[in-house]
Amino acid sequence: MWSEGAGFPDLTPLWLTIRLAGISVVILLIVGTPLAWWLAQTKSRLKVAVEAITALPLVLPPTVLGFYLLVLLSPNSMLGGAWRDVTGTALTFTFTGLVVASVLYSLPFTVQPLQASFEAIGRHPMEAAATLGAGPTDRFFTVATPLALRGYLTAMVLSFAHTLGEFGVVLMVGGNIPGQTKVISIAIYEQVETLEYAQAHLLSAILLGISFVVLVAVYAANRRFPVHAG
Amino acid sequence: MWSEGAGFPDLTPLWLTIRLAGISVVILLIVGTPLAWWLAQTKSRLKVAVEAITALPLVLPPTVLGFYLLVLLSPNSMLGGAWRDVTGTALTFTFTGLVVASVLYSLPFTVQPLQASFEAIGRHPMEAAATLGAGPTDRFFTVATPLALRGYLTAMVLSFAHTLGEFGVVLMVGGNIPGQTKVISIAIYEQVETLEYAQAHLLSAILLGISFVVLVAVYAANRRFPVHAG
């Protein structure tokens, strides 16, 4: 069964995936950072509930979450309708929709490690920065962020890898449209489903290879510029 | 489409899922802790590669990973064959196989947060414990573990939730056998696919509700017994 010759696979889904994962990670960091920071700082009673809600997208099977997102983002819905009115485009079956879905689905992988590492910093370095004249934004970027680098690393690796591999949500919301929403995970899935095993192995190998190289590079960089805990 | 009356759904998959997630998390902690600890301590050149490999299971689409696990764990394979010779049971289409698959798939969610929080402890508290007569195992459990509680929390929440929701791998490796390997995520998926939306909503709501309660309880406990960073 492993013997079939395979033409070189179409790599469009790969580039699409990398774009999706890249954009998602950037948005996740932008959205997740303030949320994680708030969670790490707040003494509000809401905190526990928000923490729990942040983890909930994980609990639903991806396809099911995808189904609910499909309903939620559809132009027939309030949200999707409003989006269409404003931008003129739909959220479902578009790349934008994929990004929205990925972000929602991977949010816990960004927020949780960030929050943990923000909490680990404690208030001492931030107080020191404040007495040196650094305002909240300033010290967030110049003290909290570098000290939480390990958390950012974890967050990025988990969300990037998860976005690469995730396909249930994306399949549902994106509709598997070649060149637009057909990401590599769907492509491999499809090949396995249609018994194109050789093609599937090849694409998987490419995906794993690229991921491995990226991950090694990221970890090696982290190793070179560590923050000494003591 | 929301109108179909729904009998109260069969909850067997739910209990099965909770058992699976529970057992997986326990095994993940047992397996992930020494791995994370080693990664946090080692200066070996292998570290970067192991870190990258640990994250790789995430990159493959679950169904595809499931497919490869099916190949890997099959009684015809070396691993699955050896397992069958030793235990007399197969790894595929059994609950044991599901656990193996879940553990492999969720490993990054356990290892990464644990490693990050072990690294954040630094060597000072461990040195202090050593001078007080605590050997490596002793101080690991009495100093490193409590100081890394936040990391354990993140690891447990992410892996538990992920095991609840994950179904691509489980489906392939488990074979969807009611009462044995048919977990709730598969059940909900089935209902969505067969347009049993009302049932799907109900099961999803139950799953979300239970998860929310569990998560709130976990976070609230964490809040009550925090470790002050400073």
Added chain:
Amino acid sequence: MSGLVVDFSLDLPGFRLSVAERFAPHGLTVVFGPSGSGKSSLLRVIAGLEGGAEGSVCFNGQTWQGPGRHVAPHRRAIGYVFQEARLFAHLSVAGNLAYAERRARKAGRVPDRAAIVAALGLDGLLTRRPSGLSGGEAQRVAMARALMSAPRLLLMDEPLSALDDAAKGAILPYIEAIRDGMQVPVIYVTHSVSEVARLAHHIVMLEAGQVRRAGPAQDILSDPAAAPAFGIRAAGSVLRAEVLAHHDDGLSELAVAGGRLLVPGFAAAIGTRVRVRIAAQDVILSRQRPEGLSALNLLEGELTDVRRGQGPGVMVRLRMGPEQDVLARITQRSARALSLAPGQRCFAVIKSLSIAPLDVGGSGSD
């Protein structure tokens, strides 16, 4: 309304700090008190780091904290040397200093980097990471960093505790220069009596969260009643003096009420007004003028009171002139043997070398 005026209370679990005090607008105020008395907490409130403090903090007419008002710490232009170094682990020593400098410059204040680095002996350390510093090195960097923010108010929490005397000797003149030259008020927590004696213009004594005494250093250090708080050995008096001459043999000559003093030489122009602290511990009393002693200084004054404390000592006060007293701590036995009584004329015998450079401070501005 210049200077720092605080009037607040702060409740921590099991501890209440309540301070209403006007700090002098310039010069250095030492906050002194036993461990756990609230010294660090006081600095934290002044810096705006204790959200729970109720009351007011005003600095140079600006309300930093008051009803419905709380100026954020980073807008207070303070320099804070924390009790622990609190260096930024992700920056080198130079990076830590630059962090402060950049923000000071943005706010229009310009620190003298070269002078600070030199005063704190950091030249060899600039490229180091905080994790590779010794305890004393880290403390020096922390102090340099606070100075690099060119603050308008300097809060220092035991900044020299991890340093040896030689390092202290190198750093103290720099702190004195700030105290005297830059018109930056300094609030300085220390347990070291010699630092109190050398640096303090003002002293605030805390005990269990309350101010027990506060006032000019001169008054408090020469008040026998306050002595036990510092440890009896810190008691002493501060005399106003004027530099008369610098001699070849390394001594400087000062005019004080009641006579002249030879002290170890120090740099100050003839005519400069300075303060000299004389530890009660170091004074020997004599009813007649003693001869043939190695001690060079002899001041004559009128004995005003003899006060018993606990233990074998008594504290004797000689008046040299208006508000110019010398305290002597001697044994009861000696007091009896010399039949000391108020109203007598007495000589205070003081070794030149016991007035070590540490105790020769600038005149301050009050």
Added chain:
Amino acid sequence: MSGLVVDFSLDLPGFRLSVAERFAPHGLTVVFGPSGSGKSSLLRVIAGLEGGAEGSVCFNGQTWQGPGRHVAPHRRAIGYVFQEARLFAHLSVAGNLAYAERRARKAGRVPDRAAIVAALGLDGLLTRRPSGLSGGEAQRVAMARALMSAPRLLLMDEPLSALDDAAKGAILPYIEAIRDGMQVPVIYVTHSVSEVARLAHHIVMLEAGQVRRAGPAQDILSDPAAAPAFGIRAAGSVLRAEVLAHHDDGLSELAVAGGRLLVPGFAAAIGTRVRVRIAAQDVILSRQRPEGLSALNLLEGELTDVRRGQGPGVMVRLRMGPEQDVLARITQRSARALSLAPGQRCFAVIKSLSIAPLDVGGSGSD
């Protein structure tokens, strides 16, 4: 082979520590040296915390480190007070103490919890979290924790640096009791000259990673050549003495070579042999017996040498008996005025109160 014998070198980036030294098997050895000289690193090597150290460390005949051998820190039965408190953040104060106690008991060593808690004044703090402790409180807890492991060797890195004199006064007797009573050798890093003077049996002076001097405290403190390293004010001599009487007026009388000394009273049975330190700073010289002074102590001896240092002072040595010297630090001007020269008989005038209780130590065992 009892006691601690080290012979190692340790390379840190930009710093090399190289020590070959035999530490006395009992008593307290003070490690003294400027900031960054390698004191903490030395303790870390002894504790087994510096993997990079090459050489040997032996304690009481056991090889802790040697070729192919490295006994893990937790098997060395040491107590280590780190320069920073390093309390366990997840445990209360009581939990921190119990952590040490449990492991000590398992190893068959039994600490005296009540005595330690009392000596360090921790009664009110036991339920606190480390994050709610003041700097001095944390330091006391750290010290208590190290003592709770009932160590066979105690390493203390500036354990009292964050404490006021009153707290030191409460804790020092306890350290002395350990030093003298429990036969636990103590290696003690400090910058405080008064701690050196009070506690040290032995002194190891480090400079830039090298031992510059090492030996009995008595020799080093009375050696004029060593004085500058401590700061000139620490120079002094240690006399062997015997308690003769305790007087009603709070003074104790001691017999020393060259006469008798009245010192502030302290508790010790008549006949006990003690050591008394006399700071060179506190001694006035006189060619003839002076009269009518408040100072009660007059020791007569033979002037053996006059030694110029830098600055305006000279160090004069009076020999009272074999190996019993008194050092006096006076000005050159006085030395000239008194025409001091070796061979003369001289009187040392010493105020009783300048021999403060701090400087009256136990006799030690050497």
Added chain:
Amino acid sequence: AAARAETATVAVATNFAKAAEQLIAGFEAQTDHRITLVTGSTGKLFAQIIEGAPFDAFLAADQARPARLEAENRAVAGARFTYAKGQLVLWSATPGFIKPDGAAALRAGDFTHLAIANPDLAPYGLAAKQALQGLDLWDALRPKLVMGQNIGQAFSMVATGNAELGLVAKSYAVSNRNRESGHHWDVPEALYDPIRQDAVLLREANVAARDFLAYLKGGEARLLIQDHGYHVE
């Protein structure tokens, strides 16, 4: 090819994806139209169409969902037709495992797992269930059943050797790569309801889609469909 060239997106049930690829190639060779192929499970595609997916035609794996789309006016009325009839085979990856009579192999029970598609989800799963019931083996074999969510997954379970046998679509068993390996037995059609796979036109205005559906009914297409293991009407 007088008609104006257009593009259409056609959603196809996964089991028919291979055949659809070749059909599209054939179609595109004859016209200037361009067809984009989207595959997925029938249930998923249905939900997406309900939520406004930009599909112009839908080739389902069953009849129910196209009918429902038609009933809900989401599909062009009257354009629905059966483009293929699936066939069920018993298949094993091990040559010779299935004796000439597959029913006998099933009865012998000389295997630990029999893979089928989920009867609740996949038409082939339902057919497999009916066939087993027809053979009176359903209850006996239930403990040995493992289920994929669709026929592809069921097939994978057999292909990887985890299940010795599977009741799968003939289209899978006869696909190019499986002709030589494995061995299959055609389940008698009497044992299960016909697996009619219906196609519907979703957007009347799309000429390309309409033409493609018309092409499916043509002789060339029918041959190709048959070649993939389906019957045609």
